[in-house]
Amino acid sequence: MSIRTALRTSGRISPLAICAAGVVFASATVASAGPTATNKVFEYNDFSGNLSDLNFVGTATDSAGSVFLTGNGRREAGAVWYNGQQIDVSTIVDTTFNLNVANLNGTGADGFAFVFQDESANAIGGAGGALGYADNPIRGDVGITRSVAIEFDLWDNSINGNWPDLADPHVSVHTRGLLSNSPDQTFSLGGTVIPINLSDGAAHDVRILYVPGLLQIFVDDIADTDTPVLTVAGIDLVNDLGLGDNSLFVGLTAATGGQTNAQTHQINSWSLSNFVIPSPGSLALGFGGLGLLVRRKRRA
Numbered sequence: 001m002s003i004r005t006a007l008r009t010s011g012r013i014s015p016l017a018i019c020a021a022g023v024v025f026a027s028a029t030v031a032s033a034g035p036t037a038t039n040k041v042f043e044y045n046d047f048s049g050n051l052s053d054l055n056f057v058g059t060a061t062d063s064a065g066s067v068f069l070t071g072n073g074r075r076e077a078g079a080v081w082y083n084g085q086q087i088d089v090s091t092i093v094d095t096t097f098n099l100n101v102a103n104l105n106g107t108g109a110d111g112f113a114f115v116f117q118d119e120s121a122n123a124i125g126g127a128g129g130a131l132g133y134a135d136n137p138i139r140g141d142v143g144i145t146r147s148v149a150i151e152f153d154l155w156d157n158s159i160n161g162n163w164p165d166l167a168d169p170h171v172s173v174h175t176r177g178l179l180s181n182s183p184d185q186t187f188s189l190g191g192t193v194i195p196i197n198l199s200d201g202a203a204h205d206v207r208i209l210y211v212p213g214l215l216q217i218f219v220d221d222i223a224d225t226d227t228p229v230l231t232v233a234g235i236d237l238v239n240d241l242g243l244g245d246n247s248l249f250v251g252l253t254a255a256t257g258g259q260t261n262a263q264t265h266q267i268n269s270w271s272l273s274n275f276v277i278p279s280p281g282s283l284a285l286g287f288g289g290l291g292l293l294v295r296r297k298r299r300a
């Protein structure tokens with residue numbers, strides 16, 4: 001698809017237009033300025049093949065072509081990290097995964113998260129409402145340091161009096177910068193209750209799109225022209241996490257709690273691409289700025 005077509009088919013500047021622009025930049029305009037094309041870092045259509053680039057931590061394991069971050073036992077916490085390389089977060093990062101949350105013994109708890117972190121490829125946070133990425137002050141578990149977590153929280157811990165939380169289900173972006181992460185809503189950069197029952201046992205698609213300065217989260221409707229369930233502006237992973245090398249581990253975490261309503265968290269597929277923005281000055285731009293960049297390149 002050409003940039004012109006990509007722009008015409010969307011009422012706004014879409015990620016597709018940005019990706020299309022990247023192909024053009026790479027092939028025609030900035031061949032001497034370094035890599036600019038969309039780069040598929042990894043793609044697991046299922047988890048039946050070579051998994052040597054994945055680190056399984058805690059209760060996470062692979063079975064029958066899927067990754068199970070937790071079983072449906074109590075107080076489980078699991079994580080899977082891509083360990084083939086750290087991801088360059090000075091670029092656009094576009095990741096998609098498919099999962100089922102099932103085997104509920106009750107109404108379901110606790111949820112899962114996609115996590116950027118600079119701690120280690122063996123990092124794990126607390127169980128229960130800590131979702132495998134965060135502190136759990138009730139249990140004394142310590143969360144993952146230097147991390148930003150996009151949580152998909154399926155249990156409202158405020159009703160237990162644990163910590164401030166949103167109604168379930170909700171999506172929320174959490175960080176404490178260099179300190180261990182926290183599930184407390186006080187440390188959310190943005191969150192919203194979503195009208196999608198992620199605990200229904202069915203497969204759901206999740207897409208996370210990070211442009212330095214802007215984070216967008218899509219659930220089920222994940223096409224470029226779809227509306228994200230949550231957009232958080234003003235987030236810059238390199239600066240917010242004090243990175244020296246612009247790169248982070250990425251992974252998925254999940255947890256169950258002490259109640260009888262534990263659930264499995266089953267990942268069926270996962271892919272990640274990045275796209276290097278060609279202009280050093282464009283790193284702070286959102287989609288509007290990138291759109292200007294696209295149009296400028298078209299005229300050039």
Ligand SMILES: [Ca+2]
Nearest residue numbers: 129153155157
């Ligand atoms: Ca919660």
Ligand SMILES: [Ca+2]
Nearest residue numbers: 153165166172
């Ligand atoms: Ca929460």
